[in-house]
Amino acid sequence: MALPESLTYNLSPPEISFLSENEYITILPRYSMKKIELIGEKIPTLRGMRRERVPLWVALILKSQDKCNIVPPSWLELDFLKMKYEEEMKLPHKFSALPWHWLEISKILLAKAPDDLADPSNKLKSIIQDLREIRLVKSRKGLKELNESNIQLDGLSFMEINELRPYILKVMDKLMNLHDSISRNNVEAETNENEYEDGEASEDE
Amino acid sequence: MSTTNIDDIIEDFAEQNRHTVKRFKSSDKAISSNVNIYDELVKAMLNERMAPDLLPYQHKLINEVLTKLSNQQQYLSDSHEYGDTNASSGIVDGDFKLQLMIIETEIERLSYMLRLYLRSRLSKIDKYTIHYISETSKPEEGSQEDTSLVSKQEMEYMHQHFKILTQLYNNSFLKKMPHFLTYLDDTSGGQSMISKPPVNNHVFVKSVSKKPFVISLDEDEDLELTENGIYVVKYKFIKPYVELGDVVLI
Numbered sequence: 434m435a436l437p438e439s440l441t442y443n444l445s446p447p448e449i450s451f452l453s454e455n456e457y458i459t460i461l462p463r464y465s466m467k468k469i470e471l472i473g474e475k476i477p478t479l480r481g482m483r484r485e486r487v488p489l490w491v492a493l494i495l496k497s498q499d500k501c502n503i504v505p506p507s508w509l510e511l512d513f514l515k516m517k518y519e520e521e522m523k524l525p526h527k528f529s530a531l532p533w534h535w536l537e538i539s540k541i542l543l544a545k546a547p548d549d550l551a552d553p554s555n556k557l558k559s560i561i562q563d564l565r566e567i568r569l570v571k572s573r574k575g576l577k578e579l580n581e582s583n584i585q586l587d588g589l590s591f592m593e594i595n596e597l598r599p600y601i602l603k604v605m606d607k608l609m610n611l612h613d614s615i616s617r618n619n620v621e622a623e624t625n626e627n628e629y630e631d632g633e634a635s636e637d638e
Numbered sequence: 639m640s641t642t643n644i645d646d647i648i649e650d651f652a653e654q655n656r657h658t659v660k661r662f663k664s665s666d667k668a669i670s671s672n673v674n675i676y677d678e679l680v681k682a683m684l685n686e687r688m689a690p691d692l693l694p695y696q697h698k699l700i701n702e703v704l705t706k707l708s709n710q711q712q713y714l715s716d717s718h719e720y721g722d723t724n725a726s727s728g729i730v731d732g733d734f735k736l737q738l739m740i741i742e743t744e745i746e747r748l749s750y751m752l753r754l755y756l757r758s759r760l761s762k763i764d765k766y767t768i769h770y771i772s773e774t775s776k777p778e779e780g781s782q783e784d785t786s787l788v789s790k791q792e793m794e795y796m797h798q799h800f801k802i803l804t805q806l807y808n809n810s811f812l813k814k815m816p817h818f819l820t821y822l823d824d825t826s827g828g829q830s831m832i833s834k835p836p837v838n839n840h841v842f843v844k845s846v847s848k849k850p851f852v853i854s855l856d857e858d859e860d861l862e863l864t865e866n867g868i869y870v871v872k873y874k875f876i877k878p879y880v881e882l883g884d885v886v887l888i
Binding site: 436451467471473476495584585598601602605609 | 750
């Protein structure tokens with residue numbers, strides 16, 4: 434099999450985490466390094482203590498070699514996340530805006546660069562967990578609204594969508610099948626008998 | 639000393655300005671030479687992965703990626719050679735090795751994306767072989783190399799795969815069946831035996847078009863898609879917009 438069945442209409446969490454490493458992040462280099470021409474983009478000349486934006490995966494390599502500090506994104510901060518949490522509490526039918534890859538990036542940074550974060554990582558972890566749970570509850574409540582045609586899911590992030598995807602797609606496809614068969618039954622109710630006769634005739638041949 | 643410093647600063651400033659200008663330009667135009675080829679590949683991979691149907695093969699993009707990959711690999715092996723010969727003289731430092739490591743990592747990341755892209759396509763070709771063989775045998779297909787649904791290699795694979803599969807079926811059970819039951823592409827009896835991609839299935843899409851636009855769903859229903867909105871709709875209604883690039887599958 435070229436692609437396992439479990440991966441055909443879904444991504445695995447490691448794959449999403451891989452994709453999130455393409456996001457840009459600000460670093461504070463400790464050493465200078467000449468610029469590099471990559472296929473995707475150019476890494477500018479790095480100089481000590483001058484901020485630059487680089488892809489997260491480059492930042493992680495530099496960080497692992499102690500060549501830079503990562504400047505945490507503005508949303509990965511206790512006060513901001515607390516504010517978002519309160520927003521989630523106040524608006525029970527809406528998801529507050531968080532970055533597309535917030536779960537993955539916060540996980541990566543908490544694991545690989547905990548010393549660069551402004552707030553203690555255990556507090557950050559717990560607020561992230563709270564946020565995640567309240568959003569999960571909301572999205573599960575929202576499953577009631579599933580129909581056979583279409584839905585809108587603004588505000589969810591990539592990882593959260595990926596979690597919901599198998600369930601939502603299956604339910605919507607099934608609902609669509611049911612819906613189609615009902616409408617078809619109504620139309621074909623009269624012609625049904627004729628079709629049966631035709632079917633038998635062709636089998637006899 | 640101080641003058642060179644100032645010169646440096648001015649130069650840096652100018653360079654930075656150039657960078658920001660460039661960035662503005664590239665975000666203005668959707669298609670320009672500045673578009674990050676890496677992001678394009680990721681987008682193509684995700685679209686292909688999530689679409690129930692085979693999307694047209696990205697001839698231009700894949701060719702470009704392959705060329706750049708082999709160039710970069712050449713550069714890498716040249717640099718390694720250079721590093722090896724100059725290792726004792728002290729020209730080569732840890733910095734150089736780190737740079738090579740970053741370049742190598744990028745090559746690996748790109749190849750992985752490319753593999754994911756091709757694997758998604760192959761799994762669909764495997765599943766709906768007969769359907770795609772009849773799709774690609776239409777006369778207007780294949781005449782233009784750049785726009786065909788499948789690449790040359792995929793075409794070859796598809797036909798070979800089909801040949802082997804038919805052989806296996808024939809040898810293991812079809813030869814023992816009455817002749818009129820042995821067609822793999824039988825469409826009589828009201829039931830088509832050719833499995834087709836489930837284009838009615840729902841997919842997750844994200845609108846990336848700056849302007850909101852309206853798509854029509856069945857039963858005179860319309861849906862307005864705004865930028866960055868996330869929707870779940872039937873694939874068949876969104877397919878043209880995926881090819882135009884107004885939405886991406888996620």
